[in-house]
Amino acid sequence: MSLPISHSDSFSLVEQLPILQILVPFVSAPLIVFIGNRTIAWWITFLASLISLLISINLLLLVNDGSIISYHIGGWAPPIGIEYRVDALNAFVLVLIALISTIVAPYAYKSVGNEIPKEHHTLFYAAYLLCVTGLMGVVITGDVFNVFVFLEISSLASYVLISLGSHRDKRALTSAFNYLIIGTIGATFFVIGIGLLYMVTGTLNMIDMAGLLEGKSSSSTVRSAFAFIIVGVGLKLAIYPLHIWLPKAYTFAPSFITAFLAATATKVAIYILLRFMFTIFRPSFLEELNVLNFVILPLSIAAMIIASLIAIFQKDFKGLLAYSSIAQVGYILLGISIMSESGLTAAIIHLFNHGITKVALFMVAGAYVIKRGGSLLTNLQGAGFTMPWTSAAAVVGCLSLIGVPGTAGFISKWILVEAAIENGKWPLAIVIIFSSLLAVVYCGRVIETLYFKNGNDETIVNESPLTMLISIWIASLACIYFGLSTDITISVSDLAAKMLYLK
Amino acid sequence: MINWEFIIGHLNYWFFIVLMMTGLYIVIAKGNLVKKVVGLNIFQTSVFMFYISIGKVIGGTAPIFPVDMKIDNNIVYSNPLPHVLILTAIVVGVATTSLALALIVRIREEYGTIEEDEIFIIEHELDSSNKTPNTYKENGHF
Numbered sequence: 001m002s003l004p005i006s007h008s009d010s011f012s013l014v015e016q017l018p019i020l021q022i023l024v025p026f027v028s029a030p031l032i033v034f035i036g037n038r039t040i041a042w043w044i045t046f047l048a049s050l051i052s053l054l055i056s057i058n059l060l061l062l063v064n065d066g067s068i069i070s071y072h073i074g075g076w077a078p079p080i081g082i083e084y085r086v087d088a089l090n091a092f093v094l095v096l097i098a099l100i101s102t103i104v105a106p107y108a109y110k111s112v113g114n115e116i117p118k119e120h121h122t123l124f125y126a127a128y129l130l131c132v133t134g135l136m137g138v139v140i141t142g143d144v145f146n147v148f149v150f151l152e153i154s155s156l157a158s159y160v161l162i163s164l165g166s167h168r169d170k171r172a173l174t175s176a177f178n179y180l181i182i183g184t185i186g187a188t189f190f191v192i193g194i195g196l197l198y199m200v201t202g203t204l205n206m207i208d209m210a211g212l213l214e215g216k217s218s219s220s221t222v223r224s225a226f227a228f229i230i231v232g233v234g235l236k237l238a239i240y241p242l243h244i245w246l247p248k249a250y251t252f253a254p255s256f257i258t259a260f261l262a263a264t265a266t267k268v269a270i271y272i273l274l275r276f277m278f279t280i281f282r283p284s285f286l287e288e289l290n291v292l293n294f295v296i297l298p299l300s301i302a303a304m305i306i307a308s309l310i311a312i313f314q315k316d317f318k319g320l321l322a323y324s325s326i327a328q329v330g331y332i333l334l335g336i337s338i339m340s341e342s343g344l345t346a347a348i349i350h351l352f353n354h355g356i357t358k359v360a361l362f363m364v365a366g367a368y369v370i371k372r373g374g375s376l377l378t379n380l381q382g383a384g385f386t387m388p389w390t391s392a393a394a395v396v397g398c399l400s401l402i403g404v405p406g407t408a409g410f411i412s413k414w415i416l417v418e419a420a421i422e423n424g425k426w427p428l429a430i431v432i433i434f435s436s437l438l439a440v441v442y443c444g445r446v447i448e449t450l451y452f453k454n455g456n457d458e459t460i461v462n463e464s465p466l467t468m469l470i471s472i473w474i475a476s477l478a479c480i481y482f483g484l485s486t487d488i489t490i491s492v493s494d495l496a497a498k499m500l501y502l503k
Numbered sequence: 504m505i506n507w508e509f510i511i512g513h514l515n516y517w518f519f520i521v522l523m524m525t526g527l528y529i530v531i532a533k534g535n536l537v538k539k540v541v542g543l544n545i546f547q548t549s550v551f552m553f554y555i556s557i558g559k560v561i562g563g564t565a566p567i568f569p570v571d572m573k574i575d576n577n578i579v580y581s582n583p584l585p586h587v588l589i590l591t592a593i594v595v596g597v598a599t600t601s602l603a604l605a606l607i608v609r610i611r612e613e614y615g616t617i618e619e620d621e622i623f624i625i626e627h628e629l630d631s632s633n634k635t636p637n638t639y640k641e642n643g644h645f
Binding site for chain 2: 145148149152156159160163166170171173174176177180181184185187188191192195198199204
């Protein structure tokens with residue numbers, strides 16, 4: 001497939017967008033530390049997120065016709081220099097990250113003020129912006145070693161951010177430590193995989209590497225590189241048996257961080273998986289190894305069913321949502337393992353829709369932490385009456401998680417079921433529906449607690465702060481908007497899937 | 504029949520694998536958090552060794568061009584790129600280790616122990632107590 005490629009030789013602003021996408025949050029982080037004022041720190045975070053969102057939307061519009069932007073860092077042409085390569089898939093994931101970061105920023109003002117001691121605020125926001133930088137860098141870069149470096153920037157920042165939940169509950173420290181151990185093992189496995197690929201090809205540029213790997217699919221070095229990379233990335237994205245770090249880290253992290261990481265961190269890991277599987281190793285390699293049918297498919301089904309079952313018996317609302325996240329990662333992996341263009345479209349769409357849904361729900365959980373003193377289900381009893389707007393948003397989020405028509409969750413599940421049936425894998429459709437029924441059970445438990453278990457007969461309205469409600473409702477309305485108007489999400493995911501599958 | 508040529512020819516890989524498994528074993532088997540970090544370091548170091556060894560070209564010299572830039576094409580140079588890459592990975596490793604040790608200091612302050620099984624008992628009590636954790640109380644948000 002021949003594609004028009006634009007080069008960054010001129011100095012106009014549009015040509016420099018790919019590097020600005022990284023530089024804006026990256027430069028803002030030390031700026032916050034130098035200024036050292038809490039309120040200004042919040043404003044810089046908000047503005048940096050907003051500018052990133054504008055840049056990413058611009059990039060998406062530029063590549064929406066199927067073209068590719070190739071940006072050469074320092075003017076060094078690839079494969080020698082590092083290349084930033086933007087196509088429909090990474091532009092879409094960049095928009096997701098920047099959008100979530102912008103939505104959660106107003107929420108952060110009160111939530112962080114309540115959960116983190118004042119003297120830590122500036123450093124907290126600096127670490128947060130480094131995490132955003134890392135996640136965006138992973139997505140935008142076209143160089144495999146650069147992926148590792150950015151992955152570690154975002155991971156190190158998120159270990160710090162999760163551990164800061166210790167001011168509310170000391171278990172945040174041990175969950176951050178466990179995440180650090182497991183995350184580092186994952187990243188190191190990933191580096192071993194890259195090293196093996198470098199031995200075979202002598203290049204680090206993704207496109208160059210893909211070309212040089214052609215016809216080497218039987219080499220055991222290439223195969224072991226693939227295994228190392230899948231396991232390494234699998235640890236980061238919480239593929240079912242490798243998920244143990246996730247529930248505790250998400251339960252005890254500060255609410256704002258949980259909301260952001262749940263919607264972006266695992267999604268970025270899925271992006272890496274897609275990029276390596278389809279751009280570097282190519283679909284033909286996957287078919288030859290049959291790894292999707294024998295490894296990813298059973299694990300994703302296990303995630304969808306077992307994690308949903310565990311979610312039903314959780315005592316903590318955040319824990320329940322964390323297990324549901326593992327199940328939803330299962331849906332996305334199921335879409336990938338159908339091994340067709342429509343399956344990939346479903347996976348990419350669910351990646352976006354689930355991000356929007358989970359950010360809304362985790363923000364609601366954080367609002368309960370502030371107003372009800374915790375996110376245990378016993379804290380939530382009767383909250384439907386004392387916090388009507390927050391709880392209404394929880395209901396919208398839950399409906400989207402189940403996949404009720406009219407919400408974003410329905411669209412992605414519908415396309416997933418369609419893809420499964422289209423490829424003659426109708427038993428998968430039954431699994432999807434069964435797992436959705438389990439989601440009805442655990443979401444039903446939450447709604448029951450909110451509205452039908454009024455232990456104290458409280459009626460005095462004690463609503464969350466307005467800035468938090470704004471964020472929560474923007475995310476909830478997005479769940480409904482992307483459930484009704486699907487032009488943007490479907491056309492972009494479709495294009496991204498086509499480009500991944502053909503190359 | 505043992506293929507000695509194969510075994511000796513891949514000597515660097517055998518060392519890499521032994522070191523890597525040693526590190527991984529320590530991370531999994533040891534209950535002391537500091538020992539876990541030591542294991543993690545050994546595991547990461549094995550990968551550094553692996554990268555450095557694949558950059559070696561037999562008969563190759565240090566990849567430094569002469570000052571007058573008169574390059575003799577007959578001289579074989581080692582590949583410097585893996586070494587540069589691993590310099591970055593070493594920096595990442597140092598950052599990870601320092602963060603892990605800082606977390607251990609905080610865990611010691613809060614739990615009074617750095618043994619995993621003792622921490623597990625304390626956490627199990629917290630999990631089953633069903634008590635609302637102490638919220639950080641300071642109402643003036645900003």
